[in-house]
Amino acid sequence: MKPTTIGMTLAVVCTLATSAYAQAFDWAAAQEQFERYCAPCHGSTGAGDGDLGAALRRQPRDFTDCADMAKSSDDVLFNAIKNGGEPVDGQQSDMPAMRKSLSDDEIRALVLRVRQFCLPKGGISIAHQRESGLGK
Numbered sequence: 681m682k683p684t685t686i687g688m689t690l691a692v693v694c695t696l697a698t699s700a701y702a703q704a705f706d707w708a709a710a711q712e713q714f715e716r717y718c719a720p721c722h723g724s725t726g727a728g729d730g731d732l733g734a735a736l737r738r739q740p741r742d743f744t745d746c747a748d749m750a751k752s753s754d755d756v757l758f759n760a761i762k763n764g765g766e767p768v769d770g771q772q773s774d775m776p777a778m779r780k781s782l783s784d785d786e787i788r789a790l791v792l793r794v795r796q797f798c799l800p801k802g803g804i805s806i807a808h809q810r811e812s813g814l815g816k
């Protein structure tokens with residue numbers, strides 16, 4: 681392995697290891713579920729630009745807005761995915777509750793999948809890489 685590859689691997693492992701949600705993380709499974717259950721509204725890029733999302737009264741959260749996402753704890757995201765948008769902010773929201781479709785472990789993995797849109801990868805966030813055309 682090249683030193684940069686080792687560095688990047690360590691960075692990802694360390695970032696995930698500091699999260700209480702890390703244990704449940706299976707990238708491939710989380711990615712598949714994100715595409716199936718979340719991308720229609722939140723978009724494959726996480727930017728909240730899925731086809732279904734465009735029709736909603738209130739736009740889906742933009743997971744690539746890292747300053748905004750940093751304001752929500754993992755528990756807030758977990759609760760939003762499990763119980764839907766309404767209990768999170770007390771407002772009517774189209775974010776569906778996933779508790780009937782997904783186990784708690786699967787929801788924890790999705791929290792990490794969502795976080796990944798703002799995780800540094802070699803010092804550059806995935807969102808930034810995408811903007812600059814690198815992350816494709």
Ligand code: HEC
Pocket residue numbers: 713714717718719720721722732733736738739740741752756757758760761765766768769771772773774775776778790791794
């Ligand atoms: C039908 C469209 C729709 C689908 C499908 C959907 N979402 Fe959402 N989501 C929304 C909307 C709309 C909001 C904004 C809710 C709000 O702020 O009240 C949102 C908000 C969120 C939030 C942020 C809650 C907060 O304000 O802190 C998270 C996290 C989230 N969604 C994760 C997911 C995940 C993970 C999936 C797939 C399992 C998913 N969503 C599927 C529409 C959707």
